[in-house]
Amino acid sequence: MQNTTTSVLNPDNPLYKRRNRFNRLMLTLSTVALVFGLFWLFWIIITLLVKGASALSFTLLTQPTPPPGVEGGLLNAILGSFMMAGMGTLIGTPIGILAGTYLAEFGQRGWLAPATRFLNDVLLSAPSIVIGLFIYAIHVAQFGHYSGWAGSLALAILVIPVVVRSTDNMLQLVPNSLREAAAALGCPQWRIVMFISYRAARSGIITGVLLAVARISGETAPLLFTALNNQFMSLNMNGPLANLPVVIFQYAASPFEDWNRLAWAGAVLITLFVLGINILARTLFRNK
The missing domain is CATH 1.20.5 (Single alpha-helices involved in coiled-coils or other helix-helix interfaces)
Structure with missing residues (x-):
């Protein structure tokens, strides 16, 4: 040998x-x-x-988008993006966590869980413009106007599959011995999920939510069909709302140099925001 x-x-x-x-x-x-x-x-x-x-300047963060040839910033677009991304996250995160919990904790038997996972993977890879057209058809066309609510719904649909996948994967990594020990002590199923599974998978679930926020922060296509844009300062979610991705899209294609500079500045802001969220997700919860 x-x-x-x-x-x-x-x-x-x-x-x-x-x-x-x-x-x-x-x-x-x-x-x-x-x-x-x-x-x-x-x-x-x-x-x-x-x-x-x-x-990048102080004016960029304190002034709304200007007409051509006038100094201005991106305040209304920044606020609009935060409002719609925040609302989309608030709508999509609970749905995604509950769906992922069902798949991991209650969907071991039957056909519903495998079918749901397959459809979730399809939705996860679906082009965002398709989501925008869907919300346009069921919301914008029915109400007759663009709105921040429609944009939030489109972003929420993009959040859901990311959170479902991360929640499902993280809960499946929790050892069954923890669940069995709690069940042996007479703990009901809902308490096992709330106080055992969620606590063990907390860092992974939060990381999935942060990555979902990073994904929707730069989405342009769905917002073109839902929230569109607003040249003026507005916090009305029931009307067209300014947002960074659409402003970048419009200003980058314009013939005005000052708008082109604002488009590059907006692209830097989104890039730094997404980069910061990814670094936070991979460092803050690495060892937890």
């Missing part, structure tokens, strides 16, 4: 040489793919910082 092992690990063995060459080839291809992906990532970030950092 010792001679066989030695012969297999011998550098002169043809099998060892072939596997060593294949290992080096795959490591090289993996490194090239890593460098290729990081190259575009850093190029995007550097471009944003070069073109948008110069437009």
Whole structure:
């Protein structure tokens, strides 16, 4: 046995040489793919910082969007984005957590849980513009006007599958021995879920919610069909509401240089916000 092992690990063995060459080839291809992906990532970030950092100012955060040739900021768009993203998160998070709880805790048997997981995966990968068209058809077209509520509903639908998937996965990682120990002490099922499963999976569930918020923060397509935009300062959720993604879309395509600078500045704000949420989700709850 010792001679066989030695012969297999011998550098002169043809099998060892072939596997060593294949290992080096795959490591090289993996490194090239890593460098290729990081190259575009850093190029995007550097471009944003070069073109948008110069437009960052106190006025950007205190003045509403201006007409062409007038100094202004993005205050109304920032507030509108926070309002719709916050409302969408408040609507979608409880639905996603409850659905994920059912899949992990009560859906071990039957066809409903597998079908729900499949449909959730389809919704998770669905283009956001389809969600916008859906809300346009059932809300905007029925009420006859764009509104912040319609935008919040579209964002909520985007939040739900992310939270469902993360909740389902995190609850499945909770050891069954914890549930069995609580059940042996006479604890009812709802208490096991509330005080055992949720506490054990809390960090993963919160991370999923934060990642869902990061996803909806830069969505433009659904808001074009639901909230549209508002050039003026408005906090009325029942009317068109300004938001950063749509303002960036409109200002970046405009022929006015001052609007172009505001579009780059808005892109930097969204990028920094999403980057901050991702860093928070991966560091704050890493060891919890």
